[in-house]
Each structure stands twice: as structure tokens, then as C-alpha cells.
Amino acid sequence: MRELKLFAPGPVNTTATVKKAASIPDLCHRRSDFEDIIRETGELIKELFNAGEEYLPLILTGSGTASNEAVYSSLCSNEDTILLINNGEFGGRLKEIMDTYKLTYVELEYKWGGYPKVEDISKAIRENPSIGIISMVFQETSTGMINPVEKVAEICRENDLLFFIDGISAVGGEYIDVRKQGIDVLTGVPNKAIGGLPGVSFVLMHTKLRKRIEKNNPKNIYLNLKKFVDFKLRNNQTPNTPGVNAINAFCQSLKEWKEEGRDVRLSRYRENAGIIRNCLKKANLKLLIEDESICSNTVTSVFLPKHIETNEFLDAMEDRGFVFYEGKGPLLEQKMIQIANMGNITKDDCHEMCDVLRDVLENTFGYSG
Ligand SMILES: Cc1ncc(COP(=O)(O)O)c(C=O)c1O
Structure with a gap:
């Protein structure tokens, strides 16, 4: 070839060392060698985005959509109204997930390449007091626009709202600090600006959200974050058979990101x-x-x-x-x-x-x- x-x-060109990390000796995911990989990968994810002990890194086997779907299906219920800021293909994909799980949302829709306005967001919140979550894409990949994360985070802080960010194409390529930017949930993949291989993704979530997951009735099996949290906290494992090799390559790409x-x-x-x-x-x-x-x-x-x-x-x-x-x-x-x-x-x-x-x-x- x-x-x-x-x-x-994405997928992107990777270093020889990242590729090599995908061809380690065969490994059993229920033994300590693999648990070490999950632990180290999780610690690096936290470090990269300045997440402290109050955040949990969960690694899913599945592309970015799997992590986005896991977030909305596990963390949202019909008691919440979500404000979705949508200005392109990937804002639209979040909407598709919300529709599929029949979640309640208000959509602020802009034309592709339209920049979300703070006044529109504040107005939507005033008009819909049931809004409890604001959700948007960090970098709208279909246009290449960076959405106003810090301004929206401020609105979330002022109104005591949760902030869910699809960071799939931004992680590793844009400045992200979940604490400073008040991001409660961030999703990402290795196979874009982090420089890893495709096949896995991650959810970095604030531990205050664990209560929500516990309360929510499971809407699916494979993407149920309650299981991911339980397995991660019990012994750094994943509920089902993970993409062991891709996760090890992910770990290597994070090390290289940190080293650079x-x-x-x-x-x-x-x-x-x-x-x-x-x-x-x-x-x-x-x-x-x-x-x-x-x-x-x-x-x-x-x-x-x-x-x-x-x-x-x-x-x-x-x-x-x-x-x-x-x-x-x-x-x-x-x-x-x-x-x-x-x-x-x-x-x-x-x-x-x-x-x-x-x-x-x-x-x-x-x-x-
Ligand atoms: C912002 C954003 N969200 C979601 C996705 C979907 O990710 P995946 O194709 O890994 O499922 C992409 C893919 O490019 C993306 O750029």
C-alpha cells in the first residue's frame, strides 16, 4: 500500500512509535498489564486538559460518535432541557443523537460558518427556564470554526448550567483547560490532533455527574457510562473487550503530545x-x-x-x-x-x-x- x-x-499520519505501540505482544484485558495502560492513559488525558481528581477519564472502544452517544444517553433524561448550539455538520450530529434518544432540547441553529452570538444564548436561557445543560462542538470541523467556548462557559457559570463539549476535532489541537473553561464533559478521539490511531475515544467527565448516571435508566448496553465508571473505579478496566492495541497506541500518542x-x-x-x-x-x-x-x-x-x-x-x-x-x-x-x-x-x-x-x-x- x-x-x-x-x-x-482524521485519521492522520502517525509517528513510527505510535504505530509500533499498536503491535505490542498479545495482551489479556483482564490482567494488570492492561489495567496499567488504562490507568496511564487516563492520567495523561487528565493532565492534557488540566483536569484534577474531580474528573474521570473513561476510554471507550468506538469512534467519537460512540463517546458522544454515551454522554447524551447516560447523562441526560427528559427532566433536562438541553440548549444545543448548532452551526454545522457536527452540531447537527449532536441533534441527531438527541432526537434518537428523544431528549428534550432547544436548538439555536446558525447557518454553517455562522458564529454563535452570546445575546442569542442568553435570550434562549431567559425564555426557557428549564434549560439545565448547554451543549456544543468546540471546533466545528465541517467549517473549521472555533466556537465561543469561554463565553458560553461564563453563561453556564452565571446560570448554574452544565456544559457538555464535543471536543472530537479540537483535542490536542486547540487550547483546552476543562477547569478554567468550566467544561463538565469533554469528548475526544486520539486519531486527530492528538496524533493517535482510530478506533477508540474518550469521555472526560466531572465526578459530580455520577449522581445523574446512577439516577438515569439505562437506554443502551454498550454505551452505558455507569458501567464504564464502575469498571474504571473498581480496577481500571472497561465493561467489554476493549481495543487493546489502539488504546496502547493512544497512550503513546499522549506521551508524545506531552513530550512535545x-x-x-x-x-x-x-x-x-x-x-x-x-x-x-x-x-x-x-x-x-x-x-x-x-x-x-x-x-x-x-x-x-x-x-x-x-x-x-x-x-x-x-x-x-x-x-x-x-x-x-x-x-x-x-x-x-x-x-x-x-x-x-x-x-x-x-x-x-x-x-x-x-x-x-x-x-x-x-x-x-
Ligand atoms: C466535531 C466532531 N464530532 C463528531 C465527529 C464524529 O466522530 P467519529 O467519526 O470519530 O465518530 C467528528 C468527526 O470528524 C467531529 O469532527
């Missing part, structure tokens, strides 16, 4: 995103989000010239060794593509990709800006 550079928002250091990793991502955006701007391509202050460190959304077919362009780039994403929903119709810089991507990789992109635009598609 050929080696590709994955400039896509938060500031260095985040500035590497920001710098690489800058290289990509400068190249796109020089080619006179339009970015979806121009405002740097609300723009992701790792995801860039850009519109192709009208005469270029999206799939033909993506195929031409893949032929040259570089993988991008096509846009989703209404943005795909507008020929938007996404170029990410998560995981094991260097500055040189970004420059090389940009050279190829310019060449493909000019020489394959006759576009010179």
Missing part, C-alpha cells in the same frame, strides 16, 4: 495552518473563515474555482500523494474542500504539499489565480 500524506481531519509540550504542539499546528492559508490566498482562492481569531489551528476550508470538479481535484492531489477532504452539506455544493494539518505533518510537508497544489491547479486544471 502506498504511503500518503493525510491532510485531512502543549505550547510547541499548538504553535506547530498554527504555523503549519498559516503556511497552507498563505499558499491558498496567494492562489486567489477564497477561504470560508477569514477571521484568524475564530479560525482553527488545524482545519482550513477553501473554495475551488468554479470550473474545477471537486472529485477530479481531490483525485489529482491523491495521485500526487496528498489526501484532502471534500466539504459537507451545503458547502460541498459550493465546491468547498478541507485541508487539515493534524498529526505527524511537518512544516516541510506543508511546503511540499503547497508546491504540488499550485502545480495541479495550474498544469492539470489551467488555473493560475
Whole structure:
């Protein structure tokens, strides 16, 4: 199989040491060697997001959606009204989970790429006193927008509301501090900006929520967080057979994240995103989000010239060794593509990709800006 550079928002290119960590000797998940891995992975998750002893890290075998579904099905009941802030594909996916579990919610819906307004949120809370939880995506991956987490956290604090964050594409790539940002529940995956492999995900939840889980009638079996909490606290295990190898690789990716250091990793991502955006701007391509202050460190959304077919362009780039994403929903119709810089991507990789992109635009598609 050929080696590709994955400039896509997950799965991502990983280091040789992360890949190696997935091929450890065969391991029984009911013995202490595996319990050590769960314990260490959990401690690293807590450290990465500045969670103290008041938070519990739970590792699920299943992609990010599994963790999101576990959160809403285990922690919400019809006694709660959730305020959902939805401004893209992944806000919409949270809504789908709420609909599936017949949860009560009020939706603040913005167009894709629309920035949530504090006044709208405050108004929704005034008009719906039963709201007990605010929920949103940290980084709306379908656009590359960073939502106003700190402002919403302040509203949660003032109104004594819980704050649930889907951090799937933000963890490891954006500044996240669950204590400072007042996040009660954070979900994430290794296989994006943390630089791990796909197949597992995590829920980092405040222990004050344990009472809610106890009270709630189970709505499913595999995703019931009560079981995850019980097994974690009893002996660092998981209720069912976990993806042992992917979890060990997750642990390794967290160690590498820690070794590189938060500031260095985040500035590497920001710098690489800058290289990509400068190249796109020089080619006179339009970015979806121009405002740097609300723009992701790792995801860039850009519109192709009208005469270029999206799939033909993506195929031409893949032929040259570089993988991008096509846009989703209404943005795909507008020929938007996404170029990410998560995981094991260097500055040189970004420059090389940009050279190829310019060449493909000019020489394959006759576009010179
Ligand atoms: C913000 C966000 N939430 C949820 C998901 C769904 O995650 P998964 O595909 O791992 O289930 C994604 C996937 O990209 C995402 O970016």
C-alpha cells in the first residue's frame, strides 16, 4: 500500500512509535498489564486538559460518535432541557443523537460558518427556564470554526448550567483547560490532533455527574457510562473487550503530545495552518473563515474555482500523494474542500504539499489565480 500524506481531519499520519505501540505482544484485558495502560492513559488525558481528581477519564472502544452517544444517553433524561448550539455538520450530529434518544432540547441553529452570538444564548436561557445543560462542538470541523467556548462557559457559570463539549476535532489541537473553561464533559478521539490511531475515544467527565448516571435508566448496553465508571473505579478496566492495541497506541500518542509540550504542539499546528492559508490566498482562492481569531489551528476550508470538479481535484492531489477532504452539506455544493494539518505533518510537508497544489491547479486544471 502506498504511503500518503493525510491532510485531512482524521485519521492522520502517525509517528513510527505510535504505530509500533499498536503491535505490542498479545495482551489479556483482564490482567494488570492492561489495567496499567488504562490507568496511564487516563492520567495523561487528565493532565492534557488540566483536569484534577474531580474528573474521570473513561476510554471507550468506538469512534467519537460512540463517546458522544454515551454522554447524551447516560447523562441526560427528559427532566433536562438541553440548549444545543448548532452551526454545522457536527452540531447537527449532536441533534441527531438527541432526537434518537428523544431528549428534550432547544436548538439555536446558525447557518454553517455562522458564529454563535452570546445575546442569542442568553435570550434562549431567559425564555426557557428549564434549560439545565448547554451543549456544543468546540471546533466545528465541517467549517473549521472555533466556537465561543469561554463565553458560553461564563453563561453556564452565571446560570448554574452544565456544559457538555464535543471536543472530537479540537483535542490536542486547540487550547483546552476543562477547569478554567468550566467544561463538565469533554469528548475526544486520539486519531486527530492528538496524533493517535482510530478506533477508540474518550469521555472526560466531572465526578459530580455520577449522581445523574446512577439516577438515569439505562437506554443502551454498550454505551452505558455507569458501567464504564464502575469498571474504571473498581480496577481500571472497561465493561467489554476493549481495543487493546489502539488504546496502547493512544497512550503513546499522549506521551508524545506531552513530550512535545502543549505550547510547541499548538504553535506547530498554527504555523503549519498559516503556511497552507498563505499558499491558498496567494492562489486567489477564497477561504470560508477569514477571521484568524475564530479560525482553527488545524482545519482550513477553501473554495475551488468554479470550473474545477471537486472529485477530479481531490483525485489529482491523491495521485500526487496528498489526501484532502471534500466539504459537507451545503458547502460541498459550493465546491468547498478541507485541508487539515493534524498529526505527524511537518512544516516541510506543508511546503511540499503547497508546491504540488499550485502545480495541479495550474498544469492539470489551467488555473493560475
Ligand atoms: C466535531 C466532531 N464530532 C463528531 C465527529 C464524529 O466522530 P467519529 O467519526 O470519530 O465518530 C467528528 C468527526 O470528524 C467531529 O469532527
